[in-house]
Amino acid sequence: MATTIATLQKMKAEGKKITSLTAYDASFAKLFIECGIDFMLVGDSLGNVVQGRDSTIPVSVDDICYHTEAVRRGAPAGFVVADLPFMSYSQPEQAYQNAARLMQAGANMVKLEGGEWLEHTIQGLVTRGVPVCAHLGLLPQSVNVLGGYKVQAKEQAQADATLAQAQKLEQAGAQLLVLECIPASLGKRISEALSIPTIGIGAGADTDGQILVMHDMLGLNSDYLPKFTKDFLAGQGSLRNAIIAFRDEVQQGQFPAPEHSYR
Ligand SMILES: Nc1nc(=O)c2c([nH]1)NC[C@@H]1CN(c3ccc(C(=O)N[C@@H](CCC(=O)O)C(=O)O)cc3)CN21
Numbered sequence: 245m246a247t248t249i250a251t252l253q254k255m256k257a258e259g260k261k262i263t264s265l266t267a268y269d270a271s272f273a274k275l276f277i278e279c280g281i282d283f284m285l286v287g288d289s290l291g292n293v294v295q296g297r298d299s300t301i302p303v304s305v306d307d308i309c310y311h312t313e314a315v316r317r318g319a320p321a322g323f324v325v326a327d328l329p330f331m332s333y334s335q336p337e338q339a340y341q342n343a344a345r346l347m348q349a350g351a352n353m354v355k356l357e358g359g360e361w362l363e364h365t366i367q368g369l370v371t372r373g374v375p376v377c378a379h380l381g382l383l384p385q386s387v388n389v390l391g392g393y394k395v396q397a398k399e400q401a402q403a404d405a406t407l408a409q410a411q412k413l414e415q416a417g418a419q420l421l422v423l424e425c426i427p428a429s430l431g432k433r434i435s436e437a438l439s440i441p442t443i444g445i446g447a448g449a450d451t452d453g454q455i456l457v458m459h460d461m462l463g464l465n466s467d468y469l470p471k472f473t474k475d476f477l478a479g480q481g482s483l484r485n486a487i488i489a490f491r492d493e494v495q496q497g498q499f500p501a502p503e504h505s506y507r
Pocket residue numbers: 288289292293300382384393394395425457459460465469470471472
């Protein structure tokens with residue numbers, strides 16, 4: 245049976261951990277489904293891992309559409325979230341047009357990065373039939389404002405503000421929330437406060453699910469890996485076993501361990 249947002253919502257209600265990986269092509273999308281990964285993200289991280297760029301800023305809506313079509317062909321019944329890239333949702337009308345392209349390319353939901361400035365856009369998208377995943381914490385599309393990829397909301401005041409933003413985005417109609425690079429304690433607090441599922445990447449073990457960039461969890465970035473990732477291929481001997489190891493460790497609460505989390 246096809247995975248839907250209702251499936252993920254039910255998993256949160258039942259306390260079952262949600263597993264997710266980025267996917268950019270049909271072959272991996274098919275493998276991820278076969279290995280029981282709950283949903284896939286066509287991330288703008290493709291700028292880094294597919295295109296060889298040093299940020300997600302140059303990625304276009306055309307790029308995301310191309311990869312979303314490929315992922316959809318590989319996983320006809322999979323739940324596919326697609327990133328709206330940098331500056332493709334800066335105005336609500338622009339967000340609607342670009343979200344329509346991603347949905348028509350095969351996405352089930354679109355993801356956008358940011359806090360309360362997106363409330364109206366999210367409300368407008370959902371009203372028009374586009375499910376929305378929000379994204380708080382480290383926002384890679386804002387790397388030039390932040391001055392680097394750094395842990396966010398370490399201070400109490402920022403943590404409180406991030407929680408308040410999460411609640412506003414849920415209120416605006418977001419049905420899923422990615423939390424990136426924040427202290428584990430804040431990941432737990434937000435996940436308990438919201439009724440929508442939270443998906444963490446460097447947000448500790450207590451979010452409702454976990455996502456990693458597929459290349460990172462297969463050990464393909466040899467030069468540098470963020471602290472929150474782990475090479476699941478090491479010692480596994482096959483792609484299939486590596487993906488199943490990731491799924492099992494997330495489902496059993498073994499990943500992320502403290503060494504993959506911030507405090
Ligand atoms: N291959 C890849 N993996 C990713 O997770 C990823 C991308 N690309 N591209 C887009 C963004 C960028 N991301 C990043 C990149 C670097 C760090 C990083 O270096 N974090 C430091 C934090 C240090 C600190 O502030 O204490 C770390 O050591 O983990 C985090 C997220 C996550 N996304």
